[in-house]
Amino acid sequence: MAFRNIFRHKWRLILNLILLVGAFISIVGLKGFKNHVLDTIQELVIDSQYGHLQIAKKNFWENSAVEQVTDKMIGNSEELMARIAKIEGVQYVSPRLSFYGLVNTQETSISARFVAINPEIERSVQKSILIFDGKEFKNSKETLVSTGMKSKLKVRSHDEITIVSPTLIGGINAMDLKVSGIFSSGFAEIDSGTAYLNIKDAHKILDSEFVDLLVVRLDYEKDIPSVKEKISSLLGLNDFQVKSWVELAELYNQVKTFYIFQNIFIEVIILLLLILSVANTVTMNVFERLSEIGTLRALGDYESDIRSLFITESFLMGILSIVIAVPLSFIAIHIISGIHFQVMLPLASQAMDIKIIPSWDSYLEASLVCLLSAVASSLWPAHKGSKISVVTALAAKI
């Protein structure tokens, strides 16, 4: 009877279904967009910054005071890399070294951060960044400069720049490098003033073989905990520490937290709006059916039977909305993703296509919101309907 009752007022049902289905698609879309943003940022930070794991000396990330700067750096990197590379699941291990210095052209001089990598091993770094002008650097004496540096120095690919930096033992060193390309990483903090160069050149400039850290790239992200454990036991935790990209990517975690709270906030608003809207029509249903309620009570139905009837009707309407919303949401996602509408992502310096990556948890969450709002909106009207005296209900002439 409850199932048949939901079809009694077709236009009212259609209105409620539009609300519920709309809310369902909105939630799946919002969560799917969040998934896309976080997946994109995750790929970016793994490829261009952190790898899957990073290994450094014990006090490297803590900024604690040391006697010599090299106390925070890894000296025997080649040997360590060879040992770590043998661990199952490790795709490659690569050294990283970063330092600050001056960059000079004939006209200008600015300070900059230099990130030294091994371009032959860490190809993903250059693959993950967008090179506007020129190409990736492969050889010694080449550098890739960010868009921020390009505009400050007014350089183009094939131009020459000079790097000046103090060495690790206190002297000053300089080196001429050819700009192989101009890049944008997607991260404003990197794009404002960073240059990539070959780690061999960095060693020459700093007059040292030390590296800051080792970046470990794995075959599969799921292996992070097990490989981290193996590396930790291999190196011992007295001198070294191993951190996963999630532990290092503070901005990623902030963005993720922001999106989670934003989604919860929007879902709560959607839930409240749905409850108010659907409750309005459920209330109309109840008060139009007072005579029927009176009849059911006269036939021996309990107050709880009346409550159950209206709550079941709303529950079934919620189920119906989910059945309709699931295929419609697939169509909507397909259309939205096909539009190639571009948006600026948080932390990014370049626009990206809006895509929606639906997930099972987003469908589950949207279904729960629809069911919860449908049922919650019927509670008060159902309670009121069940509490009306039988005689009053029977006398109703609506």
Place this chain on the structure above:
Amino acid sequence: MRYNEHMELILELKEVCKNYGVGETVICAVKNISLEITKGEFTAIAGTSGSGKTTLLNLIGGLDQPTSGSIKLNGKSLELLTSRELADLRRKNLGFIFQTFNLLPVLSGLENVEYPLLRLGLKSEEIKRRAKEAICRVGLSAVMNHRPNQMSGGQRQRVAIARAMIHQPKIILADEPTANLDKKTAADIIGLMCTLNKESGVTFIFSTHDPMIMDSASRIIKVSDGQLISSGLDG
């Protein structure tokens, strides 16, 4: 005439009053009515519109509570029962027929008749069998699967009678069951009720203001302004 010891008393009203408050005004819908009805009676409660017939039926059916006095139905004092116990009593012992038929619009005639049995814990085959029997008994086998809006007034009231009978109640209460019907159909409906009363022995109490309908009753209780004018046992 007084009841003798062989007659089974099924309903007893003692000094029943029902007052309604409208603002500061108190309206006495039923004033100090005492009545006794035995099993198998075919009783009409007669009176003009507003005389208190419907209120009296509502009180007898446990749909409303008296302001004072007591009502004993099948030995149980209604005023002592909770809302849930009253519902149980209606479910098992009472059948209702309404002036406006009050069928459930989303159910077919047969399903409407089945409804009172659904709460009694019977098997679905038993429910179906009994409902079909009941609907055939009221002559509606041809339209049993029609919805109420596809039936005439007379057919709807026959479905309502079958629904009131299906669970073999002790008493069937009918509030002006013929008021919305033409004369011929009204006579048919009263005839059907009378036949069922004789065949099954179920007690019928119905309200009416139609003299023709009153004539078919074995006893006529007259009320006016909420007061009992005649209990039908006086002569």
